[in-house]
Amino acid sequence: MIPELGQYALMLALGLAVVQGVMPIVGTRSNDPALMSIAAPAALAQFAFVAAAFAALAVSYVTSDFSVLNVYENSNTQMPLIYRLTSIWGNHEGSMMLWVSILTFFGALVAAFGNNLPAVLKANALAVQAWIAAAFELFILLTSNPFVRIPNAPFEGQDLNPILQDPGLAFHPPMLYLGYVGFSIAFSFAIAALIEGRIDAAWARWVRPWVLVAWMCLTLGIAGGSYWAYYELGWGGFWFWDPVENASLMPWLAGTALLHSAVVMEKRGALKVWTILLAILTFSLSLIGTFLVRSGVLTSVHAFAVDPRRGIFILGILILFIGGALALYAWRAPLLKQGGLFAPISREGALVFNNLFLTTACATVLVGTLYPLALEALTGAKISVGPPFFDMTFGPLFIPLMAVMPFGPLLGWKRGDLYGAAQRLIAAALAAAVVTAAAFALERGGPVMAPFGVGVAIFVMAGAVTDIVERTLILRVPLRVAARRALGLPRSAWGTAFAHFGIGVTLLGIVSVTAWGSERIAEIKPGDSLTVSHYRLTFDGTFGRTGSNYRDLVGRFTVHRLNGDIVGTMQPSRRAFPDRNMATTEAALMDRGVSQIYVSIGDPNKDGAIPVRLYFKPLVLLIWLGAGIMFLGGALSLSDRRLRVGAPRPARSKQKSRALPQPAE
């Protein structure tokens, strides 16, 4: 009964989406406020019904209702409750349900909290949001129905893919989807602005918080996925340039560009047309990511779909929305008015530089991801474009961007003083130079470029600090005055500094691990030792352990310093899942400051020796710590007064003047 109710709720949501997609647009065309005002309650109701459908699926999972095919295939009574819940989105149908739930959730948020928006913009944006929701609800109902029943319900379900049975899965997909789907709001607002044919600086102010939220979630989602791959896949890599990862990186790059161009538009009224295009492209890349992952065109653990109908359906959605949006853009964008002027050396110029490099880097990732697919479709030749391609294209584009980043916030709007900014960055540059020299002196056998990479990372971090120092005048005025100035700074200034600092932290971690990480791979017997960096690990032996739906073969290692002091023990294991006849590697990690020792083991052979991978990962935790700092920066920026306060006064008066002939509003 409950699954049927869920399906019914989803159908009703689809009906509501159609209403929400049509009526408000008719209303804005015919200037009928009653029709326009349908949008908000429809969006709220649509979310309620999608949430009900999602809840119905969740109930089926929690109660282990194996008469539902989706539950049978992905869940098992032996699994802990948390994994029964997370397996809802550990499969194709369920993850599409999550996608639509989040999409309608954002729609409902706009409906509930968008009171300060002009009525026409709000109605149009919610209508566009409804088209997207309708397309994906139709997709679920026609090709990926999670509520399909099996006639003779089995007593026990299959299992969730063991490598997905991990706390990481509870967190990573929802965060990623909040990011992906969050950009739909910017897309809907962009399309709404194009339909209306007018746009002003206030548009950027309304859209920026949504972009910020999506960007923050995507940042955490990508970092979470990266950490999950790092400890779960057993070989200690944090980024593989796998197409699925690229699919999440591309919207992040475009979204970061959008975040910055929206600042220019908000403050200076410039780059309007470009910002609209970026808003369209960012969500288009989210859609492309969804297509790549969900259609099964890729060979990867993420590609659950085996049904080509799904691929064609999503491709249809993709063409309809991206093609439609770009066509509308080509038609309407020339109507939008030009913005303010600025000199090439200025804050705007720096942000344009940022946009140029971010979008170009994004384009290289897109080419590297799609080229193998295109080549196979056209010639049948199967190739793989691996990490070397991305290292050779993405790296050279990203490093100059990093090196220029500290200058941006120090330049004035409209016309900047590059010489002045450079003078203020002398301390940061000195710090970077000293650390680079130290890295050269201390390193043994890393790549030549690595100390320079460290230098750039330090420069970025020190540059972010310089920005705050310059704004608070902390070195020039008494501490009390500086503290007052610091409190008085706009939160968005703190946000910028934190986010930029975070990028530097992440870069430092990446450079350090890539250049100076050490690994030992060997087969060892109980009593043997392996040495890595400043630590020696002694293998004590193995023992068995039983979990809820798995058996562990645990290897016990004692960790010593080279002088013999015992630091602790590490217990990596081989985890066998009998229901799936599969095994996973459970690595053991030990934090040493922000560095880590990483051990994983393979199956023991006949004489009791086990293959061991042992790594020392210097400063590895900085990679994810940096992402956390970026998230914090986003949060600070989000709490900025001008975003909380909402619509600026001039726009409010405009809204009032336009609302005058419509007293019903």
Next chain:
Amino acid sequence: MTRKQRRLTLIGGGMTVLAIAVALMLNAFRGSIVFFNSPSDVVQNHVPPGTRIRLGGLVKDGSIVRSDGLDVRFEVTDGKTEIPVTYHGVLPDLFRAGQGVVAEGALDRGGVFDADTILAKHDETYMPKEVADALKKSGHWKDDYAQRAALPVGGASQ
């Protein structure tokens, strides 16, 4: 500067960055692309020793020989041709006789494939797509691979 000049500066800068990116990509494409081959492809195309390729097929039953340390030898087959492979390292979780495998590396002069990476990003019901296609081509695709991947007992209906 006039508006026009500024716009030209912008466009010029954009074009320069784009041109650099295209140059970087073309350069990277030349050096870092790896072609996928089945064992039969390797023989037919006369892949020269030292060229990096991906070799995909099934791990031949009974061909896995583990020697001291972490050296492994096995044969990759597509039902028609077999290629011996050597690998030093820890094999992935899903490496098993009779299962699909993709190895990346190069042939040595003696016709042995020296792999430095073994990919097995599939589970017990799922084949790497390249391997499945290669097996279908050589006529050794077993239907039960697809069946195992598809449906549980009893089948499904609405």
